Amino acid sequence: MKQQTLALHYGYDKDVQGTMSVPIYQTTAYEFRDTTHASNLFELKELGNIYTRLMNPTTDVFEKRFASLEGGVASIGTASGMSAIFYAIANVAEAGDNIIVAKQVYGGTTTLTGHTIKRFGIESRYFDIENPKELEALIDDKTKIIIFESITNPNVTVADFDVITEIANRYNILTCVDNTVATPIHCKPLELGCDIVVHSTSKYTIGQGSALGGVIVERENLSDKLKNNHRYYHFNEPDESYHGLIYTDLPLPPFVLRVRLSLLRDLGSAPSPFNSWLHIQGLETLAIRMREHSSNALKVAQFLEAHPKVKKVNYPALKSDRFYNLAQKYFKGGCSGLLSFELENKEVANMVANKTELFSLVVNIGDSKSIITHPASTTHQQLSSKELIESGISGGLIRLSIGLEDANDLIDDLIQALA
Numbered sequence: 362m363k364q365q366t367l368a369l370h371y372g373y374d375k376d377v378q379g380t381m382s383v384p385i386y387q388t389t390a391y392e393f394r395d396t397t398h399a400s401n402l403f404e405l406k407e408l409g410n411i412y413t414r415l416m417n418p419t420t421d422v423f424e425k426r427f428a429s430l431e432g433g434v435a436s437i438g439t440a441s442g443m444s445a446i447f448y449a450i451a452n453v454a455e456a457g458d459n460i461i462v463a464k465q466v467y468g469g470t471t472t473l474t475g476h477t478i479k480r481f482g483i484e485s486r487y488f489d490i491e492n493p494k495e496l497e498a499l500i501d502d503k504t505k506i507i508i509f510e511s512i513t514n515p516n517v518t519v520a521d522f523d524v525i526t527e528i529a530n531r532y533n534i535l536t537c538v539d540n541t542v543a544t545p546i547h548c549k550p551l552e553l554g555c556d557i558v559v560h561s562t563s564k565y566t567i568g569q570g571s572a573l574g575g576v577i578v579e580r581e582n583l584s585d586k587l588k589n590n591h592r593y594y595h596f597n598e599p600d601e602s603y604h605g606l607i608y609t610d611l612p613l614p615p616f617v618l619r620v621r622l623s624l625l626r627d628l629g630s631a632p633s634p635f636n637s638w639l640h641i642q643g644l645e646t647l648a649i650r651m652r653e654h655s656s657n658a659l660k661v662a663q664f665l666e667a668h669p670k671v672k673k674v675n676y677p678a679l680k681s682d683r684f685y686n687l688a689q690k691y692f693k694g695g696c697s698g699l700l701s702f703e704l705e706n707k708e709v710a711n712m713v714a715n716k717t718e719l720f721s722l723v724v725n726i727g728d729s730k731s732i733i734t735h736p737a738s739t740t741h742q743q744l745s746s747k748e749l750i751e752s753g754i755s756g757g758l759i760r761l762s763i764g765l766e767d768a769n770d771l772i773d774d775l776i777q778a779l780a
């Protein structure tokens with residue numbers, strides 16, 4: 362089936378209750394038939410609901426549907442994008458290990474990898490997404506995962522998937538792509554050879570800026586890469602916290618299973634059933650919205666490119682963009698709704714951000730309403746000046762998240778703000 366059909370139907374059996382809308386299972390726990398049933402569930406002899414920290418039937422529909430859209434075999438929902446990214450790291454790395462991260466990633470991912478997990482003894486090593494070959498030199502025996510974004514924010518660079526997966530596969534290391542901005546409608550990293558996809562579903566997936574969420578998606582046959590791989594010994598040895606279970610021995614997707622059984626169990630960033638339901642509503646229109654976000658963004662980018670006060674526009678669907686060729690190669694149907702542009706300096710950028718009326722001054726992306734952000738003073742404000750330079754964020758940079766308004770109205774607003 363095609364994505365748009367999957368987004369509306371996959372993973373939900375209407376015949377059970379007959380409801381057109383997926384029911385919200387607003388419950389913490391589930392009744393067991395008897396003690397044998399209960400112990401079978403805990404021992405994974407039978408699969409079923411135990412407690413909403415681990416799984417929930419509403420969330421389950423979202424997880425199945427999202428995995429199908431990404432072309433993955435399974436997914437797991439989390440309370441936010443940041444918890445999804447943290448769990449993807451914590452699922453493979455422990456004190457003494459290192460991970461390799463693109464310098465150009467979401468601000469929260471930069472602070473998570475550069476500061477918080479450092480306190481857990483996990484080292485982050487950074488490579489330039491514009492020069493991905495340099496990541497090879499960072500690899501050693503303790504390297505557990507390579508993390509990058511398909512489209513970065515706010516620089517709007519496009520990852521060279523072939524270069525990264527070739528190196529990762531040569532060393533048998535997992536790749537994890539944050540596909541929040543591109544969404545599976547425009548880019549499918551698992552089909553491009555990556556192993557794990559993470560998202561902040563708080564953005565385009567939910568679509569209307571109404572709730573936080575995250576998801577981790579696993580590709581088919583990931584066991585092949587994990588099995589007998591010394592880097593992932595904990596997937597091959599008995600998990601003492603789960604009475605000796607060996608993840609790669611089970612006929613279940615091991616990465617997502619371990620996040621569920623071990624990390625959600627112990628750390629608990631589970632999505633609320635109501636938020637999962639909102640995410641299901643979002644998925645229904647994701648493909649249609651993305652087409653509209655992308656065509657609107659291209660019109661705004663073309664307008665900005667011709668404006669005398671704009672020094673540079675970053676949007677990979679523009680023929681003049683440095684990443685145009687990579688975008689043509691890896692994306693289909695558009696390049697999403699995120700773009701950025703450079704103005705003379707911080708003062709001019711602040712003036713423009715303050716003068717727009719239709720664009721809201723908000724630190725979010727992927728809303729149906731357009732958003733303007735000045736990264737250097739907001740989203741990336743906690744980065745040191747060295748980190749700012751390394752992330753390529755100048756004082757004059759403005760980020761736009763183009764919504765679903767009429768593009769002409771958005772352009773008119775920018776015309777008056779730039780005047």
Ligand SMILES: *Cc1c(COP(=O)(O)O)cnc(C)c1O
Pocket residue numbers: 441442443444467469470510514539541542560561562563564573574575726
């Ligand atoms: C927003 C965002 C995150 C963090 O997600 P939350 O849902 O806000 O926790 C991670 N990565 C990217 C690319 C994002 O845009």
